[in-house]
Amino acid sequence: MAPIDPHSFTDSSHPLTTHVSLSLYLDFTTSVIHGSALLSLSSPFSGDLSLDSRSISVTTILDPQTLSPLPYTVSPNPDPIKGAEIVVSLAGQSRLLVIYSTSPSASALQWLSPPQTFSKTHPYVYTQCQSVHARSIFPCQDTPAARIRYDAVLNIPSSLSAVMSARRVRRRPPVPEEAKHLDVASWCAEDRVVEEFVMEQPIPSYLFAFAVGELGFREVGPRTRVYAESAAVEVLDAAALEFAGTEEMIKQGEKLFGSYEWERFDLLVLPPSFPYGGMENPRMVFLTPTVIKGDATGAQVVAHELAHSWTGNLITNINNEHFWLNEGFTTYAERRIVEVVQGADRATLNIGIGWRGLNDEMERFKDNLEFTKLKNNQEGVDPDDVYSQVPYEKGFQFVLRIERQVGRTVFDEFLKKYIATFKFKSIDTDTFVDFLKANIPGIEKEINLQMWTEGVGIPEDAYEPVSTIYTKILSLAEGFKQGKMPNEDEVAEWSGQEWELYLENLPKSCEPSQVVALDKRYRLAESKDYEVKVSFLKLAISSKCKEYHGEVEKTLKSVGRMLYLRALFTALAQAGDTEEKQLAKQIFAEARETYHPIAQGVVESILSKYI
Template sequence: MRSSILTVCLVAALTAAAGCSRDAATPAADSTPPAATPEAKVNDTAAAADRDEHSYAQPDLVRIDDLALQLAVDFASKTLTGSATYTLDWADPKANQLVLDSRDLKIEKVVGERADGKWVDLKFALADADKTLGSKLTIDVPERSKRVRVSYVTSPGASGLQWLEPSMTEGKKTPFMFSQSQQIHARSWVPLQDTPSVRFTYTAHVTGPKDAMVLMSADNDPKAARDGDYSFKMPQKIPSYLLAIAAGDLVFQPISNRAGVWAEPSMVKKAATEFADTEKMMETTEQLYGPYRWERYDILVLPPSFPYGGMENPRLTFATPTVIVGDKSLVSLVAHELAHSWSGNLVTFSSSKDGWLNEGFTSYVENRIVEALYGKERSDMENVIGRNELAAEFKTIDPKLQALALKPGTLKDPDEASSATVYTKGAWFLQFLEQRYGREVFDPFLRGYFDHFAFQSIPTTKFVEYAKANLLAKHPGKVSEAELEEWIYGPGIPKTAPATQSPRFDAVDAARKAWTEAGTLPDKALTAKWSTQEWVHFIEGMPETLKVEQLSALDAAYRFTGTPNGEIAQRWYPLAVRSGYRQADQAIAAFLQKIGRRKLIMPTYGELVKTPEGLKLAEDTFAKAKPGYHPITTASVEAVIAKAKSAPQAAAK
């Protein structure tokens, strides 16, 4: 997933995870428990470190092997109604309960299939809701049924679903619905073992209005009739966060025989043109890391309210329209989400404590794709931008969040992870290994890693074991165990990190310096050739504030205010707010009302709330924008505004 660099500031502190494993058996009153052996203590410690603290599920006792969904999409009530049937693998012969994660679900009925094929009612209990984890759903299964079915209804405010009125879509005629299950939002629309450590196959039968095309992270047929009745199958095992659904006025445009674009009719051709290199990206990645194992790779372009850049739902990447700028300068997002087909979807982190196994690997692979297709200059520029953002973020976040592998209890809410750590530091670490060993060694190692752990969910400890056996031991003297562990378990960036230089950014730096020191604007012959990355670097390197007349001069020359390029707007508007450039207020409000992608809008909200007049603009704008925001985005903005409003009161105390 392409996320926000500000996710660490998302929401206020949330309650810690509740118990995720079965309680130990109580010893008899007159017995003395045997002393644990050193080996047992080590194993217990490792098991605790690898446990997913953000799920109530008990996969060591019973696991979901297959999921069958029956769902009805109701735009009027903004709900999904139906059932989830689980085929179960009972791992513990004494277990007779199934524990599921849920959030704001109305559980109507639970039944289990007896050995004779008859379905009988099962007792269940839905615990009080935890703010972070939702409600623990405990089902008594005395006969250890092979299949259990839960009938339920979602809430109109489900955190993992967004319902859009027609006015909030591109076409303005048909309502739209889409899901966002990562990190732990799948439980808001399906009761599940909502942990990446559990993988399952799934099928789905979905009904809805005949004017709405329904798609899922499964075998979507580009030629499917729009008739309100749809069936899906996902034969490869996936974790819950990769469950996805969307419904709306969607049409298909092919890119190749195995890739294409779904979007609203007015957007589909533009998107297909922007993403025309998708097949080349697939071929490039296959040459490096082995075959694409998911049959089709399609892209669904969502309305601008989608809270992320992209989401790597297998077979159907969800993408923001904000990357469609007409010059392919932002299609590294597609490279990133495609790369997840190897790093994340194929080999998956087993809990959010190990998020870098998904995002760090994917960011590294993304950069290799960009280099192969668009040149090393482009990939170097994107590396520099990411590392500049990391440097800024690491100045403010807890050092404990700067480790790639987090200790249990560090991450209260998985949405609070540091993007700079899991994306940029993770990729930087892999580049460190690549440079130490050389691509002739590292590329086959990475391909072997994807093959070895294919369709598995693993913790960081498994990667460390594999790297020590297949890199360090086979090629001694290149990287020490101490260096490996400093990267993975230590805060900050080690001094051994390889530097990336960008001659094109050097030219941008020189142009910016000439302007800030002498007032000489860069020559138009130079800036006419600048890419989005160069403009981003030009703005990011500006002083913390500028004079209003300086901003006016830049605006007159380059028309930053009102830019349709979200990456430029993300940098320009916070600078304008800090500098008191009120001429941009109207454009800022329009931008914040149109776009729901957190990465692009949260920096501006963050600056607005620092002054009374800015806070008022933020509140007024948010009131208008909120109906079109995803619940995840809404929570982010509400947290920033609430914190700003409480700050004077806290100071007074």
């Protein structure tokens, strides 16, 4: 066996899946999906074919042509990271039909009961498949090396509606034929409806996504709707304002990187439990409500997910060991879009915040330098545990270093050629480096490419941004160390980003009286901008300001974004006092069920490490 991916059972000598037809019955009473998955391979195959699964119960596997059973086994002892291997014995088939059911604990799915939603009357479910969680929704070759087209029918309660990372076809009554292989008596019940979708462009499985709930939308552009729960009228209206400039960003992206290949760029604002800031699912980007800040700066997250339409979705890392190819390029592309749409100062602030974050990650991984590399070894490693800003910010720095060497005009031409050459393909770091050297001859003599891609730490020729506003903020942060607080005139024009950069450049801990005085003047603990609020609360915890424990608890019980959970739970768990450690355990015990399964695992690993 020759693995293609350290996180998948897929064998590189086997044909890859090219198409999946899904029939899914969503049972909200049991938090289970009863499904069938018709997998089409790139060529007929004889022998044992490996598929990935996690917490999936297989009913049977059939030859779709004859409907005769195919022999299969499911590993009895699932791997803690990869899950259970399904091995199907094929005799020249190029298609196989898997009948199965998911588990209520499926790691990609969060089922919300009515009390957990805005409406309080209808349930909700959504997916998060990155990096290795699609296998908990349907058996598949769950690796970015396999790009699939798919179609899907979702059988859902008629009071709800569905969205997918796919083109919507129609909404219609269910027909019995669709459930002939499924043991679902209520498939054609009067209170059920079927929604059909099709994805015609090949995507990696981690970009498979859907959400089902009582959904409404606002039109914000010719290619963009903003969706959220229809009962969340304020969220919908605020999102429509925050993301009103989306079409302009798409146009700028096309100028910089080439045609937009995905037709639609719709946005879904999810419940607060969504574990990421955004997820770049093609045609239907998922967003946390915390990106709605009221000053349009939240649109920078949208710019990042939009940039993935070229770097990540069009060209994809072949596996998670090359994740920087997705995120480093996308962070660069995002900042180019922001520079055009919101100005160079705003882009520079982004770079500055990223620079601070990158340095913090070097401290986080000081005892495991492997994960300060762009190209790293993740054999036996859960990608959720080592998720960090390194592929984003060190990757960005590498891309920027190339641009700085050759000039923006030359680099822009290179970037367009790179995207055109590898679109709808999955590649590794060596492929990129070879392409770079072939198209910019002699670049390896000017930049140490091996040090950048395989070396640990931050290279000496990385770039800390320089600008008037950036230098001023760092100067004010330095003044705080000497006991000087910024005055109102100095911060009068600041938005959340300026405050975030300021707070992130203060000492890890300060005199409690200083921290309290800063908050008393500027009300940072009450900020509606969660980047500001969490940066301040992290400082308050490390500075032993116990009067903020209530606000920390309130924050951790109101959002599930892992960026915030990781920061605050780590700060509590690393605090020297038993009180903070006990508070962390208490909050997690009480809030655990409101977090997405991926976030639950991340917090559990933090607490087990430090407590």
